[in-house]
Amino acid sequence: MKNVHNFSAGPAALPRQALEKAQASFLNYDASQVSIMEMSHRSKTYENVHFQAISRLKSLMNLDEDTHVLFFQGGANLQFSMVPMNFLNNQSSYVLTGVWSEKAANEAKRFGTIDVQTQAKESGFSTIPSPDELSYNDENSYLHITSNNTIYGTQWKTFPHQKLPLVCDMSSDILSRDIDYNAFDLIYAGAQKNLGPAGVTIVVVKDSFLKNAHVDVSPMLSYQTFAKSQSMYNTPPVFSIYMLNLVLEWIESEGGVSVIEARNEKKASLLYDIIDRSEGFYRGHAEKEARSTMNVTFNLQNNDLEKMFLQEAEEAGLIGLPGHRLVGGIRASIYNAVPLESCEVLAAFMDSFKRKHS
Ligand code: PLP
Numbered sequence: 198m199k200n201v202h203n204f205s206a207g208p209a210a211l212p213r214q215a216l217e218k219a220q221a222s223f224l225n226y227d228a229s230q231v232s233i234m235e236m237s238h239r240s241k242t243y244e245n246v247h248f249q250a251i252s253r254l255k256s257l258m259n260l261d262e263d264t265h266v267l268f269f270q271g272g273a274n275l276q277f278s279m280v281p282m283n284f285l286n287n288q289s290s291y292v293l294t295g296v297w298s299e300k301a302a303n304e305a306k307r308f309g310t311i312d313v314q315t316q317a318k319e320s321g322f323s324t325i326p327s328p329d330e331l332s333y334n335d336e337n338s339y340l341h342i343t344s345n346n347t348i349y350g351t352q353w354k355t356f357p358h359q360k361l362p363l364v365c366d367m368s369s370d371i372l373s374r375d376i377d378y379n380a381f382d383l384i385y386a387g388a389q390k391n392l393g394p395a396g397v398t399i400v401v402v403k404d405s406f407l408k409n410a411h412v413d414v415s416p417m418l419s420y421q422t423f424a425k426s427q428s429m430y431n432t433p434p435v436f437s438i439y440m441l442n443l444v445l446e447w448i449e450s451e452g453g454v455s456v457i458e459a460r461n462e463k464k465a466s467l468l469y470d471i472i473d474r475s476e477g478f479y480r481g482h483a484e485k486e487a488r489s490t491m492n493v494t495f496n497l498q499n500n501d502l503e504k505m506f507l508q509e510a511e512e513a514g515l516i517g518l519p520g521h522r523l524v525g526g527i528r529a530s531i532y533n534a535v536p537l538e539s540c541e542v543l544a545a546f547m548d549s550f551k552r553k554h555s
Pocket of ligand 1: 207271272273274275297343345346347348366367368369387
């Protein structure tokens with residue numbers, strides 16, 4: 198079989214080690230003679246998996262004691278609604294740095310007034326504002342940001358320090374870098390990029406912020422319900438949480454988040470170096486200081502060349518590279534589970550494609 202290097206934006210590559218472990222116990226989990234998918238979520242066997250995943254997240258993110266780790270279904274899109282539904286009183290601030298943050302802000306408009314920050318749209322979402330450029334009304338319920346803009350390939354490097362509670366969509370860079378996760382009051386992330394398969398969304402919420410949540414919210418849409426029931430209010434997505442736990446185990450076995458971060462930086466710089474040395478053959482979408490270590494986005498001189506690039510890349514076993522339909526071009530998503538070797542192969546391909554076609 199041809200060696201394939203997977204640069205899919207999500208669902209995305211998973212660590213081989215986690216997939217192999219799942220395969221080995223697929224039909225007979227822990228000598229139970231049944232799959233983890235076939236047993237009660239109230240069984241001790243499943244509970245062990247569930248609580249191990251929570252405690253691994255707490256430890257890898259170095260979370261304060263008073264922080265809840267919750268599991269929801271419905272993807273990050275449901276969080277766009279749940280955040281304002283639970284926390285928006287009159288007005289909240291949203292920093293628009295891409296399509297996902299726009300979607301989050303539009304959803305919040307159903308529940309109150311939105312004070313929108315930044316002009317990043319005017320530059321095709323190629324930048325991230327400096328935290329000092331932003332001004333807030335201290336009366337607002339929270340400030341919402343998107344730490345990594347999957348479609349445009351931009352990423353916040355330093356985060357706003359303000360009086361408002363900070364809410365962050367970390368769907369495409371959670372656990373990719375060793376940041377202070379306790380600086381956020383609520384973090385949410387769909388698992389299907391850095392943490393596992395689709396089907397589970399991780400929410401990390403501080404108890405002090407959770408206390409502000411509205412109490413008249415339907416139980417399935419209430420953070421308080423899920424905190425009280427430890428995400429077992431109804432049947433959780435057991436298989437996705439089981440896979441999440443295996444991916445977290447893999448991060449631990451690699452040496453933790455700081456080791457993963459150093460590798461991610463190396464992977465990204467291999468590709469950005471080729472772009473920067475290409476004398477305009479490859480044109481990076483993001484401004485240099487805002488470049489993402491997770492999604493490397495670029496264009497070639499014209500559509501025909503981009504089509505040829507994608508076709509030749511696929512023939513060489515490099516898959517998942519077409520840019521998002523809104524921006525076109527090329528996007529290499531290089532989440533935690535994408536090996537350094539895949540980036541080396543892509544960098545070599547980019548180099549030889551340029552030599553062949555310029
Ligand atoms: N937020 C970000 C940053 C994303 O990249 C995505 C999906 O790619 C979403 C939200 C939407 O996630 P979901 O499909 O889990 O609702």
